[in-house]
Amino acid sequence: MACKLIAFDLDNTFLYDADTVSAANRRAVEDAAAEGVISAIASGRVFTSLPASALAIPSIRYAITSNGAAIYRLPAPEKRLGDNGDFDKARCFRHAVCVHRVSLPADRVEAIMKVLEDYPSDRYPVSFETFIDDRAYGYADYMRRPTRYGLSPAYIEYVRTTRIMVEDIRSFILEHKNHLDGLDLQVGDPALTQELRQRLRHEVPGIYITSSVPNRIEMANEKAGKAAGIRYLMNIFGIRKEETAAFGDADNDIDMIRAAGTGIAMRNGTASCRKAADYVTKPCREDGFAWAVHHRLGITDRLAVKEKFMRAALREAKKAAAIDEVPIGCVIVRDGQIIARGYNRRNRDRSVMAHAEISAIRKACRALGDWRLNGCTLYVTLEPCPMCAGAIVQSRIDRVMIGSLSDKSGSCGSVVDLMHVKGFDHQVETESGILGEECAALLSGYFRSKRKN
Ligand SMILES: [Zn+2]
Numbered sequence: 113m114a115c116k117l118i119a120f121d122l123d124n125t126f127l128y129d130a131d132t133v134s135a136a137n138r139r140a141v142e143d144a145a146a147e148g149v150i151s152a153i154a155s156g157r158v159f160t161s162l163p164a165s166a167l168a169i170p171s172i173r174y175a176i177t178s179n180g181a182a183i184y185r186l187p188a189p190e191k192r193l194g195d196n197g198d199f200d201k202a203r204c205f206r207h208a209v210c211v212h213r214v215s216l217p218a219d220r221v222e223a224i225m226k227v228l229e230d231y232p233s234d235r236y237p238v239s240f241e242t243f244i245d246d247r248a249y250g251y252a253d254y255m256r257r258p259t260r261y262g263l264s265p266a267y268i269e270y271v272r273t274t275r276i277m278v279e280d281i282r283s284f285i286l287e288h289k290n291h292l293d294g295l296d297l298q299v300g301d302p303a304l305t306q307e308l309r310q311r312l313r314h315e316v317p318g319i320y321i322t323s324s325v326p327n328r329i330e331m332a333n334e335k336a337g338k339a340a341g342i343r344y345l346m347n348i349f350g351i352r353k354e355e356t357a358a359f360g361d362a363d364n365d366i367d368m369i370r371a372a373g374t375g376i377a378m379r380n381g382t383a384s385c386r387k388a389a390d391y392v393t394k395p396c397r398e399d400g401f402a403w404a405v406h407h408r409l410g411i412t413d414r415l416a417v418k419e420k421f422m423r424a425a426l427r428e429a430k431k432a433a434a435i436d437e438v439p440i441g442c443v444i445v446r447d448g449q450i451i452a453r454g455y456n457r458r459n460r461d462r463s464v465m466a467h468a469e470i471s472a473i474r475k476a477c478r479a480l481g482d483w484r485l486n487g488c489t490l491y492v493t494l495e496p497c498p499m500c501a502g503a504i505v506q507s508r509i510d511r512v513m514i515g516s517l518s519d520k521s522g523s524c525g526s527v528v529d530l531m532h533v534k535g536f537d538h539q540v541e542t543e544s545g546i547l548g549e550e551c552a553a554l555l556s557g558y559f560r561s562k563r564k565n
Contacts, residue, residue: 130270140402145171176341237300250275338368495522515551
């Protein structure tokens with residue numbers, strides 16, 4: 113069953129730290145989008161604390177926030193950018209639409225705060241964060257001395273930049289008891305966290321209570337939960353459970369992992385989270401998210417495909433090196449198959465026309481029985497010269513994948529760009545840097561050995 117919806121936790125699942133998305137995880141989301149899969153963030157964080165690194169990925173379309181207490185539709189990619197074309201967080205927030213929200217009932221807030229009266233913060237390392245209308249508020253002493261409350265050093269900057277400081281947070285919470293999306297406790301002592309969690313579970317029924325990290329207690333409306341978030345998206349898109357996947361690492365991800373057709377836990381996740389999952393992937397730090405997207409959900413790893421074909425072009429280049437020619441190689445691909453190969457034989461053939469690309473284009477035309485190569489992608493280890501670029505445009509090749517760039521004769525943008533000339537009746541998509549270092553090293557190695565001789 114093909115996957116149509118992916119929901120994923122951020123911290124320690126999709127993000128390396130408070131605000132870093134790896135290139136591999138970003139590509140995996142884009143690969144999924146290329147196959148029509150909808151991607152949604154599913155975080156315990158409040159909406160305005162979501163990291164720029166994730167919101168800037170255009171193919172992420174939804175954000176389940178505050179552990180499912182609020183769900184947002186993210187704006188169209190162009191509405192996330194500022195005038196300079198860079199990601200603009202304020203503009204992204206302005207254009208996002210909250211499509212679903214449930215708040216904590218006021219009497220539940222009162223009941224929670226009643227339990228916490230037994231733990232005054234001057235004697236117990238108990239701090240509060242609360243979320244009202246997408247703003248996060250934090251206890252002032254916790255923001256001044258976060259380590260007293262057990263906050264991981266990697267998150268200190270994040271908390272200080274996203275929370276509004278409140279001195280008397282207990283009174284503040286009670287004053288706003290009608291508007292709380294969520295209420296979190298950060299506790300600097302593991303035994304105390306356990307005790308508090310047990311007391312809250314027993315003495316305050318009818319709330320959703322969970323944890324994203326062991327020394328945190330997160331509370332919301334009983335109808336919240338990341339599972340409610342993923343079900344909401346399944347409903348509006350008419351997607352079945354079997355067509356969904358969810359990723360997480362912590363106890364607040366368990367309900368979502370169970371609600372999805374394929375529940376995936378990170379190897380760095382809690383024991384209970386891993387136990388709830390259908391599949392345990394590599395750790396977050398080893399891009400376990402991207403790995404499972406490609407290897408478990410069956411979404412094509414487009415970079416791996418490109419590298420596979422560039423490797424074939426490199427093998428051609430080595431054939432040129434073996435006969436003492438400048439090592440440049442090329443393959444032409446159609447429908448996922450190599451239909452022609454070529455390598456540089458300029459000296460051997462005593463012809464300037466014996467460039468790798470021209471030779472491959474000739475063979476591709478023979479293979480297809482047509483001079484038109486629409487639907488083909490050409491992989492070449494070095495940016496094409498003007499002659500080859502001309503032949504590429506004339507043969508109507510769709511795409512050119514380039515290994516290393518050439519500042520001497522590169523005609524796909526380095527010296528001149530013949531691939532995107534407005535007046536021409538055919539434009540060619542280009543991408544460079546595929547196995548770029550290997551391609552460049554092969555050439556520089558060749559010229560180095562020439563100089564020695
Ligand atoms: Zn050429």
